[in-house]
Amino acid sequence: MPFALPDAAVVASSLASGLLLGGMLALTALGLSIALGVMRLVNLAHGELLVGGAYLGWFALQQFGIDPIAGLLLVGLAMAALALPLQRLLIAPLAGKGMEAPMMTMFGVSIILQNAYLLAFRADTRAIEAPYAARPLHLGPVTVAEIYVIGFVVSVLLVVGVHLLVSRTAFGRDLRASSADPVAAAAMGVDVQRVHALTFALGAACAAMGGVLIGTAFAFTPSAGATWLLISFAVVVLGGIGNIFGTLVAGIVLGVLQSLGGVLLGDGWRDFVGLALFLAVLALRPQGIVAAKVR
Amino acid sequence: MRFAFQTLRAAALLAASFAVAGAAIAADEIVIGASLPLSGPLAGFGNYQKWGYETAVADLNKAGGIKIAGKATKVRLVIRDDKTDPNVAASNTETLISRDKAVAMLGSCTPALVNAGALVAERRKVPIVAGCDPLGAFKSVRKWNYAWVLFFDEGDLATAPFRMMADYGLATNKKVAILADNGPDGQVVGGQIWPATAKAGGYEVAHSSSFPVDAQQFTSMIGQAKAASAEVALVDAIPPQAIAIRKQMASAGYNPKLLVMEKGAEPEQFAQALGKLADGVLVGGYWDPSFPYPGAADLGKRFETETKQTQSQHIADSHAAAQVLLDAIAAAGSTDREKINAAIAKTDKSYVVGPVKFGADHTSRIPITMMQWQSGKAVVVWPKDRATGKLLFPLPAAN
Numbered sequence: 207m208p209f210a211l212p213d214a215a216v217v218a219s220s221l222a223s224g225l226l227l228g229g230m231l232a233l234t235a236l237g238l239s240i241a242l243g244v245m246r247l248v249n250l251a252h253g254e255l256l257v258g259g260a261y262l263g264w265f266a267l268q269q270f271g272i273d274p275i276a277g278l279l280l281v282g283l284a285m286a287a288l289a290l291p292l293q294r295l296l297i298a299p300l301a302g303k304g305m306e307a308p309m310m311t312m313f314g315v316s317i318i319l320q321n322a323y324l325l326a327f328r329a330d331t332r333a334i335e336a337p338y339a340a341r342p343l344h345l346g347p348v349t350v351a352e353i354y355v356i357g358f359v360v361s362v363l364l365v366v367g368v369h370l371l372v373s374r375t376a377f378g379r380d381l382r383a384s385s386a387d388p389v390a391a392a393a394m395g396v397d398v399q400r401v402h403a404l405t406f407a408l409g410a411a412c413a414a415m416g417g418v419l420i421g422t423a424f425a426f427t428p429s430a431g432a433t434w435l436l437i438s439f440a441v442v443v444l445g446g447i448g449n450i451f452g453t454l455v456a457g458i459v460l461g462v463l464q465s466l467g468g469v470l471l472g473d474g475w476r477d478f479v480g481l482a483l484f485l486a487v488l489a490l491r492p493q494g495i496v497a498a499k500v501r
Numbered sequence: 502m503r504f505a506f507q508t509l510r511a512a513a514l515l516a517a518s519f520a521v522a523g524a525a526i527a528a529d530e531i532v533i534g535a536s537l538p539l540s541g542p543l544a545g546f547g548n549y550q551k552w553g554y555e556t557a558v559a560d561l562n563k564a565g566g567i568k569i570a571g572k573a574t575k576v577r578l579v580i581r582d583d584k585t586d587p588n589v590a591a592s593n594t595e596t597l598i599s600r601d602k603a604v605a606m607l608g609s610c611t612p613a614l615v616n617a618g619a620l621v622a623e624r625r626k627v628p629i630v631a632g633c634d635p636l637g638a639f640k641s642v643r644k645w646n647y648a649w650v651l652f653f654d655e656g657d658l659a660t661a662p663f664r665m666m667a668d669y670g671l672a673t674n675k676k677v678a679i680l681a682d683n684g685p686d687g688q689v690v691g692g693q694i695w696p697a698t699a700k701a702g703g704y705e706v707a708h709s710s711s712f713p714v715d716a717q718q719f720t721s722m723i724g725q726a727k728a729a730s731a732e733v734a735l736v737d738a739i740p741p742q743a744i745a746i747r748k749q750m751a752s753a754g755y756n757p758k759l760l761v762m763e764k765g766a767e768p769e770q771f772a773q774a775l776g777k778l779a780d781g782v783l784v785g786g787y788w789d790p791s792f793p794y795p796g797a798a799d800l801g802k803r804f805e806t807e808t809k810q811t812q813s814q815h816i817a818d819s820h821a822a823a824q825v826l827l828d829a830i831a832a833a834g835s836t837d838r839e840k841i842n843a844a845i846a847k848t849d850k851s852y853v854v855g856p857v858k859f860g861a862d863h864t865s866r867i868p869i870t871m872m873q874w875q876s877g878k879a880v881v882v883w884p885k886d887r888a889t890g891k892l893l894f895p896l897p898a899a900n
Contacts, residue, residue, distance in 0.1 A: 212721075212724070212725045212728060213728050215724075215728065216721065216724035216725055216727075216728050219720070219724050219753070220720050220721045220724055223718075223720045224720075227718070320540075324540050328544070328548070329539065329540045329541065329544025329545070329547075329548070330544065330545055330768075330770040330773070330774075331542065331545065331740045331741045331744055331770050331771075331774055332770070332773075332774050333744055333745075333748065333774040333775065335774075335775075335776050339748060339752075340747075340748040340749075340751035340752045340778055340899060341751070341752060342751070342752050342753060342754035344754065349724075349753055349754050350752075351749065351752030351753070352752065353752065354752075423748070424717050424718075424741075424744075424745045424748070425740075425741045425744040425745050425748075425774060426741075427541070427542060427544070427741055428540065429540060429541050429542075429584075430741070433715060433717065464718070465718075465720065465721065468718065468720065468721035468722075469721045472710055472711070472712070472721070472722065473710060473712050473716060473718060473719050473720070473721050473722045474683065474710070474711055474712035474713050474716060476716065476718055477713070477716070
């Protein structure tokens with residue numbers, strides 16, 4: 207296992223790539239974080255919602271020629287529209303029955319979705335083709351993928367957008383109230399069921415938009431969701447459950463540390479670094495690395 | 502008491518009738534089983550294999566089936582999805598043998614899956630014939646008694662790029678980057694054969710990295726290969742990783758002169774997912790419909806007509822493996838597993854992949870060619886006497 211540092215340009219490029227990719231990881235994890243924070247829902251189908259977004263982006267490009275970035279909000283809206291009835295039918299009836307039943311329901315949903323993708327799109331590996339998907343961007347000696355830069359900017363904008371939605375709107379106020387004490391919020395006239403449905407849809411939309419970016423930068427298959435679910439869990443735990451800016455910081459920290467692990471130990475050790483960090487934070491600081499909660 | 506006796510007698514009669522019915526089913530058809538990766542990262546291979554197996558069996562049934570004790574008997578192929586998971590491949594094999602009553606098996610794809618199923622078949626003394634398992638990785642597991650593989654040898658495959666470069670006199674700076682997954686064949690090809698062949702051919706391994714088969718990010722290793730100015734890049738990875746690596750090579754501005762991507766660049770989905778980025782990528786191959794073997798041209802055409810997809814070499818090794826097994830059952834004239842196994846050992850015939858004759862190590866070698874993606878089509882570019890197109894060299898610039 208080589209520990210010697212490679213040349214400075216490789217290190218700088220890897221760390222810059224990690225930072226940029228971290229932004230995308232934050233977006234992919236945001237939906238999981240708010241569903242967990244507001245609804246106490248361990249959404250084990252989060253990875254499949256992400257992959258669903260990648261398929262929607264791929265389909266929009268193949269059938270209608272819609273650029274993946276230009277169609278990002280469209281994919282988010284489409285996934286939110288699909289997620290709403292899912293929540294109403296499967297999650298809402300389980301309200302007040304503890305965390306296990308909804309969690310296992312979502313596990314079932316994840317299996318159903320994987321098989322649905324398999325039937326609809328076959329098991330082939332796919333990637334969303336775009337001119338910027340594999341184009342390099344040179345900044346002096348540092349070279350990063352253009353899609354990473356685009357993905358980072360888009361992700362930060364969407365995370366800030368979700369933060370504003372939660373902190374500056376009436377829906378956000380209801381969401382925060384439902385998160386803090388759903389019984390008291392209901393007593394004060396907040397329609398907690400509606401808030402939960404919209405929160406689930408918002409989370410699914412974030413996952414789907416993250417999926418489009420992931421599908422453009424990498425490749426995906428019907429069963430690719432599990433990998434991204436695991437990474438999303440690590441980001442959520444690092445950032446603190448339901449903490450929107452914490453999720454962004456955690457995504458970036460994870461991206462940079464994974465890249466550092468890749469540079470020092472080899473790319474094969476990236477996931478090890480991420481999961482070791484996940485376990486360490488879980489043991490030492492279960493509330494997450496970012497102290498202040500935004501919600 | 503009388504009621505209990507009658508119940509017992511009815512149950513005994515019911516059990517007896519089931520046993521008779523079971524025996525009748527067993528006599529009416531010959532069941533062979535296959536566990537295939539129809540989902541998961543290797544589904545791209547599994548779907549071609551499924552077509553190859555099913556086509557061979559359907560053709561045989563159409564021609565009347567196999568004579569067992571003088572009676573024409575149809576063959577029923579039972580396929581189970583192993584989800585690209587060796588544990589599922591093993592349990593599928595167990596199920597196919599014990600529940601589906603398969604008298605013989607056809608293999609999955611890649612050493613991890615084929616060997617997992619073959620070990621179960623070996624333990625149950627059920628013959629299994631497979632393609633899609635490089636011979637070195639197959640032979641290294643154990644001395645086989647009931648498992649048989651017809652495929653290429655890793656040594657042939659791994660040395661092919663170097664032999665091709667020598668044959669064509671391709672000019673590079675002789676610096677090689679090796680990026681290989683840590684699966685069984687990745688370790689053999691990327692960890693042993695490529696470095697040894699490079700050294701023997703006067704090449705310098707400027708960078709070498711290994712990664713888990715489910716990795717997605719390769720920026721560091723690609724950056725190091727670029728920093729080392731390696732003009733020859735050799736990659737061994739399954740399709741999702743191969744696609745991600747090719748994209749990340751381009752986005753890192755790394756353009757080697759020669760790019761070989763074993764395993765991952767084989768299925769058509771590689772070219773479909775990458776578009777123009779696939780152009781110029783080389784992959785070891787062993788079959789093309791243009792090869793002068795019985796039924797080769799027809800098989801390729803048939804696949805494309807029936808499925809509206811471009812043919813793949815995996816239809817050939819799977820079709821040949823199925824025919825070898827079916828011929829052996831016919832030669833044995835029996836569903837006795839020992840007799841079928843003995844008949845497989847005596848195979849000496851030309852199939853769509855060329856001549857098949859098993860050695861003492863239970864393998865039959867298929868010669869290697871080099872294929873290259875050119876405008877969405879896989880073209881044979883080496884050896885010269887089999888080439889169906891001209892080699893694109895150097896690798897076209899990505900951006």
